Amino acid sequence: MLIQQEFRLNMRKITAFLSLSLFSTFAIGEMDHHAMMMKHHAHETSKDERQLVEFPAPAYHATLKSMRDHLRAISQIQGFLAEENYEAAADAAEKGLGQGHQHGEHGNHAARFMPAEMRQLGATMHNAANDLSLSLRNVPISNDLKPVFTQLHRVTNACVACHDQYRLAPLTH
């Protein structure tokens, strides 16, 4: 009886010990993983290979503001598409992304400070946006959404291509 009790007690201790060591093995493994991820991220942010483009401060702020308008327009277009309101989606594309999009008094001059290739990507985006708005206005006639998604993809591809290649900073001198 006494021996049996002692045996059970010992078994419990062994089980407790085993689960504790198993837990710490996991915990240490997780910590190592975490440390590695941190190192990986630090490494990634330290090598930003995008080309730095400097704008005078007013053009810099106007450009970022127009960027936020671009993203808002994409979001509006998607919302109007879900509502099948193609007219409103076309208006949002023209207003927020098209050639007619106002970059503001300072932003309009920003193109002057862009490398030629960057300016070209901007023009590609504006052209794609104009084609997008044409294809949106055509949906009630054609009943075909495929051209809309093709043009929307051309627009977002231009956003992605430019963001992969360039970063901005305000001129400090």
Ligand code: HEC
């Ligand atoms: C011709 C180049 C170009 C095109 C095209 C372009 N962007 Fe940008 N955008 C930039 C650059 C450069 C920055 C600054 C990035 C940085 O400095 O890290 C930026 C920044 C932004 C920001 C951050 C704004 C802020 O306040 O910090 C948003 C949002 C954005 N872009 C959205 C878009 C969207 C959406 C599109 C497409 C519809 C788009 N952009 C097209 C070049 C471009």
